[in-house]
Amino acid sequence: MNAAATEARVEKAAELPEDAREALKALLLALADSKRVLGLRYSDRMLGAPTLEAGIAASSMAQDEWGHARLTYALLGDFGEEPKALEHERPAAEYRSHPALDAAFGSWADTIAAGLLVDTALAVQYSALVDSRYVPAHNRVQKMLDEERFHFQYAAGWARRMAAVPEVRAELADSLRRYLPQALLWLGDDDAAGTRRLVEEGLVCAGPSALRDRFLARVAPVLAETGLAGEIGLSPTGGYDGALDRSGWDEATRRAGGSLDEGTAARARGDKNRALLLD
Amino acid sequence: MKEPVFEVFARKSRGEPLRHIGFINAETGDLARVYAWKTYDEQNWEEMCVVPRAAILPVDPEESQFVTLLGRDGEQALVHSRGAGSYGGGELAVKEGR
Numbered sequence A: 001m002n003a004a005a006t007e008a009r010v011e012k013a014a015e016l017p018e019d020a021r022e023a024l025k026a027l028l029l030a031l032a033d034s035k036r037v038l039g040l041r042y043s044d045r046m047l048g049a050p051t052l053e054a055g056i057a058a059s060s061m062a063q064d065e066w067g068h069a070r071l072t073y074a075l076l077g078d079f080g081e082e083p084k085a086l087e088h089e090r091p092a093a094e095y096r097s098h099p100a101l102d103a104a105f106g107s108w109a110d111t112i113a114a115g116l117l118v119d120t121a122l123a124v125q126y127s128a129l130v131d132s133r134y135v136p137a138h139n140r141v142q143k144m145l146d147e148e149r150f151h152f153q154y155a156a157g158w159a160r161r162m163a164a165v166p167e168v169r170a171e172l173a174d175s176l177r178r179y180l181p182q183a184l185l186w187l188g189d190d191d192a193a194g195t196r197r198l199v200e201e202g203l204v205c206a207g208p209s210a211l212r213d214r215f216l217a218r219v220a221p222v223l224a225e226t227g228l229a230g231e232i233g234l235s236p237t238g239g240y241d242g243a244l245d246r247s248g249w250d251e252a253t254r255r256a257g258g259s260l261d262e263g264t265a266a267r268a269r270g271d272k273n274r275a276l277l278l279d
Numbered sequence B: 001m002k003e004p005v006f007e008v009f010a011r012k013s014r015g016e017p018l019r020h021i022g023f024i025n026a027e028t029g030d031l032a033r034v035y036a037w038k039t040y041d042e043q044n045w046e047e048m049c050v051v052p053r054a055a056i057l058p059v060d061p062e063e064s065q066f067v068t069l070l071g072r073d074g075e076q077a078l079v080h081s082r083g084a085g086s087y088g089g090g091e092l093a094v095k096e097g098r
Helices: A018-043 A052-079 A083-088 A108-127 A135-163 A166-186 A193-200 A208-226 A262-269 A271-276 B029-039 B071-079
Strands: B005-011 B019-025 B047-052
Touching: A018 A052, A018 A083, A018 A108, A018 A193, A018 A262, A052 A083, A052 A135, A052 B019, A052 B029, A108 A135, A108 A166, A108 A208, A135 A166, A135 A208, A135 B029, A166 A208, A262 A271, B005 B029, B019 B029, B029 B047
Parallel strands: none
Antiparallel strands: B005 B019, B005 B047
């Protein structure tokens, strides 16, 4: 741990250097927006999942994600933002959600692959805040991670099951192959200025490469059990063999362009019931 | 494919006995854990356990609700390692499940 990271804990964002504060704010907004959109995508599977129990669990996970999103938006109040405005008033183009979630899950295989890879990438990024010296983040993250353990078990259990069913095995492999590089890329770039400041200031306890290692250590054993690891680009030691294309990637938005569509943003904002929203 | 039944037990505080709160269907123990936790989440449980129904040995089979519908071929294989012996509902008259 470097010198800055051993300094006293920080209770207010205003106490942080401006560049580190902006980087942390961008990270929290990306996390909150990703959680909100992931919750929507899970909610689409509340009905029509393969079993009743799987649908009930998807419904519960959708609620978890929206709870995590709300907790994370609330943190941004300390950064000069109005959490309610962030939740209910932004156009789609301002969402910083994970780009892998821009498209709705087209199949059960997509749901499981995104649950295993995208949801886990988000959890791993949150895990970097557990020992943050920014106390409000540190205080909120552990409960979310406790809930995320069940999301991982759910996705892992279904991935194993689907891989064993010949009719859906190839479809699962396709979905995993599509989401894996997006999940890895989203964890960031060690050389990005804001990311470096987050690590230097002890606001996150691990940088992008370390988080990618943590992510792969979590998902690679499951993918190995499915027998699909090699097919989707993982080496026998659990590393990723493919290239991550960073062209056009922006560290603040964690995107290389594109945006959420307005229809999904309208659902995320709760436009239909706006008249009933209380202050 | 038939999904085995897992019975769900939970307690609200450390000193309280585990009590039976329901059941779920799941293919594996891992999914059973998730489904139980996500389905029976109306309480802030101190502890929750899932037990394959086939692993429950009714003392009085005639009175027990824990009689497996799958019989020994289905659930016995899931629950017991080879050579562990046979117990559970496999040899019993199958009752109507819930």
